[in-house]
Amino acid sequence: MKHINTYKIFENLRQGTEIISPEVAQEELKKLNHFNGSDDFITRGMKITDDPEKIFVIDPKLHTRISANTTNHYTLLIDNSERWKHYPNRSHSLICKGGSEYSSYGRTYRVVPLTNANLGICSQGDFWWSFPYLKSKGFFDMDDLNSFLEGQHISDDNIEDLYRDLDNRDWVSICGKGKSLLQKKVWSNNEKLKEGLAKLLRKGKTMREILDEWLDPVKNNFNLLDYTEYDNTFSGDYREVWTDAKCLLIPTDVFEIDGDNNINKKANQI
Numbered sequence: 001m002k003h004i005n006t007y008k009i010f011e012n013l014r015q016g017t018e019i020i021s022p023e024v025a026q027e028e029l030k031k032l033n034h035f036n037g038s039d040d041f042i043t044r045g046m047k048i049t050d051d052p053e054k055i056f057v058i059d060p061k062l063h064t065r066i067s068a069n070t071t072n073h074y075t076l077l078i079d080n081s082e083r084w085k086h087y088p089n090r091s092h093s094l095i096c097k098g099g100s101e102y103s104s105y106g107r108t109y110r111v112v113p114l115t116n117a118n119l120g121i122c123s124q125g126d127f128w129w130s131f132p133y134l135k136s137k138g139f140f141d142m143d144d145l146n147s148f149l150e151g152q153h154i155s156d157d158n159i160e161d162l163y164r165d166l167d168n169r170d171w172v173s174i175c176g177k178g179k180s181l182l183q184k185k186v187w188s189n190n191e192k193l194k195e196g197l198a199k200l201l202r203k204g205k206t207m208r209e210i211l212d213e214w215l216d217p218v219k220n221n222f223n224l225l226d227y228t229e230y231d232n233t234f235s236g237d238y239r240e241v242w243t244d245a246k247c248l249l250i251p252t253d254v255f256e257i258d259g260d261n262n263i264n265k266k267a268n269q270i
Contacts, residue, residue, distance in 0.1 A: 018057040022255065022263055025055045025248060029261040034116035037257030039231045042112075042241060044096045044249060045105030052107060056249040057114075060094045071146040072156040074215070080159045083216050087120045087224055088244035095127075098230070099238040109249040110257070116226050117245030123221035127240050133219040138193025145211075166207050175201060 020028075029035070067075045075090050096111050098121070122130040128142045139145045146156075152169060155161035175198035200210050213219070225233060230241070250263070257263050 019054050020057055020248075022053075022055060022265075025250065026263050028057075028114065028248060029112070029257065029263060032112070032114070032261065034226075034228050035112055035261070036259055037261050038259040040099060040234070041110060041252075042096050042098050043100060043252065044094065044109050044111050045107065046109055046249075047106035052251055053254050055251070055255070056109070057246065058094060058249060059246040060244050061092045061246075063092070065091050065093065065095075067146075070143045071150050073146045073149045073154065073162065074142050076156060076159045076162050077211060078215060081212050081215065083212065083218075086118075087217065087222075088118055088242055090120075090242060093120070093242040093244045094247055095240065095242045097238065098234055098241045108252045110252050111243075112248040112250065112257075113227050113243055113245040114247060115245050116228055117243045117247075119225055119227060119230050120242045121223040121225060121230065121234060122240040123223075125238050125240060130222065130240070131215065131220045133216065134214045137196050137214055138190050139214075163208060166211075169207065171197065171207050172201050 029037075065075075066072055078084050079089050079091050094111065123132065124130045131139075131142060134145065135141070139148070150156070152165075152174075154165040154169075175194055197207075197210065201207075217224075223233075250257070254266060255263050256266055
């Protein structure tokens with residue numbers, strides 16, 4: 001088993017990634033009772049430009065993941081919320097796609113958890129779009145929430161600084177009835193969001209409490225299942241899933257796994 005200190009296969013450099021041979025992957029697959037090669041696919045698209053036959057082992061808990069293509073506000077809020085405590089921590093998880101043998105991003109790798117792992121399952125195909133309760137309050141999607149918090153100069157460096165900034169803002173004044181240029185810039189004509197926040201703030205709610213409720217996994221139709229439950233429940237459902245379990249990642253254009261967990265090169269690769 002070859003150990004690599006860093007290997008750029010996810011949003012950032014991953015620490016402790018390993019490359020294993022097909023023979024070692026075969027040994028690992030034969031140990032698994034929860035997994036079968038005929039199970040519904042969970043995949044991850046990755047841009048690997050060198051040897052396409054590489055099989056990876058990754059333990060997401062060994063790396064802190066930062067949100068890609070946006071700020072890190074919602075990831076910090078969710079990972080530190082009591083409402084999400086039973087879900088895999090997004091900052092230490094592998095973000096995947098369920099139900100498809102193919103990815104629209106890079107090379108497609110089949111993700112095989114090495115334990116009967118817990119999986120967080122989005123209510124829609126992508127995490128950004130999986131918060132209908134939040135959307136009903138006036139935020140278009142998760143990036144909209146991040147942009148709002150960034151515009152208020154709320155830190156996303158760590159949860160302590162984020163909470164400090166949320167607690168120190170005068171949200172009552174920000175959500176007030178004035179028509180200042182600052183307020184117009186903050187709300188961008190989103191009166192629904194402004195009025196909803198103002199109402200809750202007048203009732204004594206803090207911004208931290210409001211956002212925690214609006215991001216609630218139950219209210220936003222998320223699911224938490226182990227791997228076996230997932231395969232029996234969401235087979236063929238193209239939702240984003242994530243797990244913090246140690247996983248095998250096997251390139252689907254090179255290898256296939258049969259119902260007896262034998263790993264073989266595809267006919268066109270022999």
